Amino acid sequence: MILNYVRNKHVYTTEPKNNLLLVCAASEETFFSARVEVTVKLPDLEVVEILGKIKRSPFTRCQEAVSMLPQAMGLRIGPGIIKLVHNLVGGTKGCPPLANLVLECTDAVILHFTTEPLKEILKKEGEEQIVAYQEFLRQNPRLFNSCVAFTPDSPLTKGIKEEL
Amino acid sequence: MVIDLHVHTRVYSSCSILESEEAIREAKKIGLEGLCFTEHNLRWEHEALQKLSQKENFPLFCGVEVETREGHLLVFGVNKSFAGITPLDELRELVKKENGVMIIAHPFRGFLLFGFADLSLQVEMASQRQIYQQVEAMEILSGKAMKKENDLAQKVSKRLKLKGVGGSDAHAPGEIGRGVTIFKKPVIKNEAELITEIKKGEYEAVYWLEKFKILNKG
Numbered sequence: 033m034i035l036n037y038v039r040n041k042h043v044y045t046t047e048p049k050n051n052l053l054l055v056c057a058a059s060e061e062t063f064f065s066a067r068v069e070v071t072v073k074l075p076d077l078e079v080v081e082i083l084g085k086i087k088r089s090p091f092t093r094c095q096e097a098v099s100m101l102p103q104a105m106g107l108r109i110g111p112g113i114i115k116l117v118h119n120l121v122g123g124t125k126g127c128p129p130l131a132n133l134v135l136e137c138t139d140a141v142i143l144h145f146t147t148e149p150l151k152e153i154l155k156k157e158g159e160e161q162i163v164a165y166q167e168f169l170r171q172n173p174r175l176f177n178s179c180v181a182f183t184p185d186s187p188l189t190k191g192i193k194e195e196l
Numbered sequence: 197m198v199i200d201l202h203v204h205t206r207v208y209s210s211c212s213i214l215e216s217e218e219a220i221r222e223a224k225k226i227g228l229e230g231l232c233f234t235e236h237n238l239r240w241e242h243e244a245l246q247k248l249s250q251k252e253n254f255p256l257f258c259g260v261e262v263e264t265r266e267g268h269l270l271v272f273g274v275n276k277s278f279a280g281i282t283p284l285d286e287l288r289e290l291v292k293k294e295n296g297v298m299i300i301a302h303p304f305r306g307f308l309l310f311g312f313a314d315l316s317l318q319v320e321m322a323s324q325r326q327i328y329q330q331v332e333a334m335e336i337l338s339g340k341a342m343k344k345e346n347d348l349a350q351k352v353s354k355r356l357k358l359k360g361v362g363g364s365d366a367h368a369p370g371e372i373g374r375g376v377t378i379f380k381k382p383v384i385k386n387e388a389e390l391i392t393e394i395k396k397g398e399y400e401a402v403y404w405l406e407k408f409k410i411l412n413k414g
Contacts, residue, residue, distance in 0.1 A: 075317045076325075077307075106265055111306035116265060119281050173342060174306070 037062045043136045045144045048074055053144065057136040064089050064129050068101070070137040077109040077141065084130060097127035101134070109138045166192050197379045198404065199230040199257070199390075200372055202270060202301065202335065202363025208235035212367040220252045222372040226408045230255035230384065231372070232363070234270050237263060237278040257390050261301060262287060266327040270299040270335065270363070273391045288330050297394045298331045299361055302338040303352070304345040319351045328356050333394060336360030337401035339374025346375075361394070362401030376404040 039061035046054045051074045058067040065087035073080045082101045086094055103120040107113060114135060122131030153164045165188045169175055175182050176189060184193055203219055204212040216233070223231050233240050233256065240258045249256040259272040264284045271287065273296025291298050303325075307317070328334065336349040337360070353360045362375035380398035384390050393399065 076321060103265070108267075108307075112263075112268070115263075116281065120265070 041136070043140045045140050051075070052080070053141060055137040055140045055144075057133045057140065059129065059133055064094075066094075066130060066133055068130065068133040068137055070134065070141075072109065072141050079105055079107045079109070079138075081105065082134070084133070086127075086130065089127070089129070091127065093125070094127035094130060097121060097130050100126055101130075104134060109141050113138055162188060162190075166190075197229045197255075197382055197384050198227065198376050199232055199255075199379065199384070200228055200364050200366070200376050200404075201232045201259075201299075201361050202234050202261070202338070202365045202375070203231050203372065204235055204261075204365070204367050205233055208233075208238040208240065209367070211236070214366055214368055214371070216248060217252065218369055219366065219372055220248075220254050220256075222369065224254060226373045226405060228373055228376060228404070230257060232257040232259055232390070234259040234261045234363075236261050237280075237282075239275065239277045242275075255384070257384075257387055259387075264327075266325070267303065268301040269331065270301050272297050272299075272387060272394065284327065284330060295391070297333070297391050299333045299335055299394070300327060300331045301335045301363070302341045302345075302349075302365060303328075303334060304348045305338060305341040307345055307348075317348070319348070319355055322348060323352045323355050328352070328358060331358070333359040333361050333397075335363055335375075335401075337362035337375040337403060339364035339366060339371055339405075359394075359397040359399070360401050361399065362404075364405070373405040373408065374403065376402055378402055 041059050043057040053072045053074055055070045055072065056067065059065065066085065068084045070079055071081035072078065082104050084098045084101045086098055089095060100121050104117060107116055117131050117134050121134055122128040149168065153161060153168060156164050169182060169189060170192060177183055182189055200223065205214050205216040205219055206212045207216055219231060237260060239260045245256050245258050259270050260274065260278060262269045262271050262278050262282050264282050264287060266284050269287065271291060274290055274294050334349060334353040336353050337346050350360060361377045364371050364374040366372045377399050379393050381393050384393055
């Protein structure tokens with residue numbers, strides 16, 4: 033038996049206009065094909081519009097779950113959103129792959145704002161780069177101990193643990 | 197009376213690693229006068245809470261941290277547990293019927309994520325959320341929020357003329373008392389009295405643990 037399975041995922045954000053940021057996520061795979069568009073209001077990162085379309089899915093309930101998407105309107109992108117999206121759009125009554133696409137969009141919103149500052153840091157070298165990372169950590173103390181780079185033993189956190 | 201209004205124990209909150217007895221031990225050690233267990237969607241059984249309070253000779257209160265689409269709410273006076281995501285309108289009705297109170301918990305926690313500081317949310321805009329019209333108070337000092345986030349909550353509560361409480365949102369040892377509410381009333385005996393005091397608004401939110409550590413260093 034020859035198994036053939038292909039999966040492509042594409043997520044992108046557009047430049048904010050009138051304090052609105054549009055994010056799109058599309059999943060194209062052998063069994064499931066869908067697209068979700070999320071509009072987020074800035075600066076409070078509130079989901080103000082959410083649209084979705086499922087081209088194919090092995091589950092009928094996924095088609096029905098598109099009508100559940102508006103329930104995610106009003107959510108703010110921040111702590112707790114994963115659980116909320118899974119509860120509102122995914123779960124046994126909803127469509128988990130569709131919920132995942134919504135979460136891909138929320139992730140993309142965060143990346144939209146995070147990649148540029150990180151690129152700036154990467155342009156620096158040596159001690160200057162370490163200092164830049166430390167300043168970055170001061171501004172974002174939640175990242176402390178959140179990954180290997182920011183563990184208490186890392187040179188990037190040296191001397192600033194007490195401040196946090 | 198100094199009470200940490202927002203504590204999770206491992207008894208009912210699977211995300212907490214804090215034993216209830218340990219929480220009480222820590223509270224006594226740092227000079228708190230009461231603890232309020234506010235588990236996620238679940239409410240302590242009255243008898244179990246009373247028994248523990250008597251055993252430890254320490255005032256214990258109970259509320260529920262209810263999950264809604266609009267955020268987490270500390271609910272007092274409603275004698276039931278919840279499941280999943282509760283619609284805000286439904287919750288508001290229930291609380292009103294039972295003469296309870298609702299407090300919006302950590303309203304801006306996690307908001308100032310990396311890079312997002314540039315988005316500079318202004319107090320005026322931050323005050324516009326509908327949920328703030330539905331609550332009796334706001335947690336302006338959360339042990340789980342950054343100082344900047346608590347400061348914003350404080351400004352928003354002032355603008356909306358909402359009373360501000362403090363709570364640690366403790367989930368682990370060492371977190372009790374990061375934020376507390378100091379009530380003007382020296383002794384609050386039960387949940388009904390606690391609700392009355394929250395409604396009255398005669399209290400202030402304080403970074404208790406931080407102050408305790410500084411005082412004890414000196």
